[in-house]
Amino acid sequence: MKKKKAGSAVIKKRDPRKDWDLYLFLLLPMIYIIVFKYLPMGGLVVAFKNYKVRQGIWGSDWVGIDQFVRFFESYMFKDIMVNTFVLSFYSILVSFPIPVIFALTINSVQNKRFKKVTQTIVNMPHFISTVVLVGVLMMIFHNRQGIYGNIVHMITGEYPADLFASPEAFRHFYVWSAVWQNFGWDSIIYTAALSSVDPSYHEAAQMDGASRFKRVIHVDLPTIIPTIVTMLILKMGHVLTLGFEKIFLMQNPLNISASQVVSTYVYEMGIAGDGAGNFSYATAIGMFNNVIQFILVVIVNKISKKVSETSLW
Amino acid sequence: MKTSTKIKNKQDRWFYLFCYAVVTILTLLVLYPVIYIVSASFSNSDLVAQGKVWLWPVKPTLQAYEIILKRPQIWNGYKNTIIYTVAGTLLNVAITLLCAYPMARKNLRGRGAIMFIFSFTMMFSGGMIPNYILVRDLGIMNTRWAVILPGAMSVYNMIVCRTFIENNIPDEMLEAAQIDGCSNTQFFLRMVLPLSKAIIAVLTLWYGVAHWNSYFNAFLYLRDQDLYPLQIFLKEILIQSEQLGGEDIVDADNVSTIYVTLKYCIIVVSSAPLFCVYPFVQKHFQKGVMVGSVKG
Known part of the structure; x- marks a missing residue:
């Protein structure tokens, strides 16, 4: 994060001819970024066309904003936007505070070995692949062969209904499996910030008779507030970029009413099965999402600049 | 009391x-x-x-x-995953370092503008379909390149690397080297790289794990079973319950x-x-x- 410095020193730039080799270094990264990042941005023109593979991007007919209008008027529009927002905000609401609380808790643990071992364990799931995570979820919560099914069977004598057929359960699965996978990893940044707390504050508070819990609230927490704000900005900035990969794997025809979000719909319209002729339509949907996302990043950044002087650029 | x-x-x-x-x-x-x-x-x-x-x-x-x-698919998948991970990570780390070092040089002319070109891509992107059209038009669909090239560098990792170099290699060191007639390239090879071992390790691990675990590019761009990484087989067996x-x-x-x-x-x-x-x-x-x- 860049902290805005009032009147930061002006650095004298060098004669670019002396740095010709540095520009040469940048050549390859530049080519990469132009070809694989900026060309696709240019490719967004297909959203305003009726793209036909044979005619190519430039040969296809212009249709203006027809593709966007088609999406807004489609009966899926409302559901998709609601799903995208609900899933995004549910996700942030749950997965943001838990790492903070965990960091404060583990920071109060004094046994160093215990701390180290537990941290190693809780960070581990971060490295599990999305495919494996969803696979494990589906097996453990299988209504007959999984732990879940067998526990319910043991208690009630009957096997429960299939949770993966339930749109309601989909949201909880999506959010809580992410918490399981990432709460430890996400807390690293806070534990790092907490390790910089000046012990003399704690000593002073102790002298005044503050309990350990009070010191967590009044000494530890304020220290990590800047980190919390920064992380929140980052999260908010990406609120609508729901991971396609995981949702796509968890999606099935029975939970589609809760699991169809913008990115999966783009895939379905543009690439999967019968949608193969719908490149333009799918691009328009994706672009609509990206533009909203972009505006959101800019707004969040503006606000945070005003409020906390912490900003992303 | x-x-x-x-x-x-x-x-x-x-x-x-x-x-x-x-x-x-x-x-x-x-x-x-x-x-x-x-x-x-x-x-x-x-x-x-x-x-x-x-x-x-x-x-x-x-x-x-x-x-x-005993299943040949598994071994084949393993082989492909190792190929993608090793080749992809090498490419990633090389490009990231090549980009991060000039960006860490505060006195480089045009640094701000170039940095903006890179970081803008973190906020806005073409999206799935334009990428798909691009990969197809480049003619790398259904080849190993389609898995490796689209993610050749992560701008976020590049910024982390740049920050590391800025914080760990003092400007005075460069100035002293330049007085001795050391060129940028020599300085990069003899000073920056050896002093950046820690960040190179970090980048290698981050990129390596990402390659090992990724299925998305392979899923979108590969049709040929012989090119599938392990994660695609996993997806078929775990999620689609294929026999x-x-x-x-x-x-x-x-x-x-x-x-x-x-x-x-x-x-x-x-x-x-x-x-x-x-x-x-x-x-x-x-x-x-x-x-x-x-x-x-």
Whole structure:
């Protein structure tokens, strides 16, 4: 994060001819970024066309904003936007505070070995692949062969209904499996910030008779507030970029009413099965999402600049 | 006075107890599924399906492993994943360093503008379909390039790397080297690279894990089974419940449940390499997070 410095020193730039080799270094990264990042941005023109593979991007007919209008008027529009927002905000609401609380808790643990071992364990799931995570979820919560099914069977004598057929359960699965996978990893940044707390504050508070819990609230927490704000900005900035990969794997025809979000719909319209002729339509949907996302990043950044002087650029 | 500190201590004791309890419970919640998966993969499949396995393997058997390890798809997937991981990571680290070093040079003319060109891509992108059209128009669809090239550099990782170089290689060092007639390239090769070992380790691990675990590019751009990485096979078997086939499965007397343990087994087989190295390298991962948090 860049902290805005009032009147930061002006650095004298060098004669670019002396740095010709540095520009040469940048050549390859530049080519990469132009070809694989900026060309696709240019490719967004297909959203305003009726793209036909044979005619190519430039040969296809212009249709203006027809593709966007088609999406807004489609009966899926409302559901998709609601799903995208609900899933995004549910996700942030749950997965943001838990790492903070965990960091404060583990920071109060004094046994160093215990701390180290537990941290190693809780960070581990971060490295599990999305495919494996969803696979494990589906097996453990299988209504007959999984732990879940067998526990319910043991208690009630009957096997429960299939949770993966339930749109309601989909949201909880999506959010809580992410918490399981990432709460430890996400807390690293806070534990790092907490390790910089000046012990003399704690000593002073102790002298005044503050309990350990009070010191967590009044000494530890304020220290990590800047980190919390920064992380929140980052999260908010990406609120609508729901991971396609995981949702796509968890999606099935029975939970589609809760699991169809913008990115999966783009895939379905543009690439999967019968949608193969719908490149333009799918691009328009994706672009609509990206533009909203972009505006959101800019707004969040503006606000945070005003409020906390912490900003992303 | 004395009683009041005693009360405080008592309060504190409850608080500490609470902290230990919370951390212990969360750790067990993370650990339990992992242990269960490994145990189930070594157990008799009928008993796993009936819920007789809770923590340790019951009627231990290697049946699932014998079946899985005999499948050529698995070995082929392993081979492809290793190719993508090694080649992809090498390319990633090289390009990231090439980009990060000039960007760490504060006196480089045009630095701000170039940085903007890179960081803008973190905020806005063409999206799935334009990328798909691009890969197709480049003619790399259904080749290994389609898996490796689109993610050749992560701008976020580049910024982390740049920050590391800025913070660890003082300007004075460059000035001294330049007085001695050292060129930028020489300085990069002889000073920056050796002093950046820590960040190179971090980048290698981050990129490596990402390659090992990714399925998305392969899923979108590959049609040819021979090119599939392991994760695609995992997806087919775990998520789509595709059948592996083969006489050893059909002939097994637990043929109706064998897929349960096969699934657990394939998870263990595919994730084992990562988890064998994880305890030794996790320090580096965490270091990377902290470098990144300083700025950027």
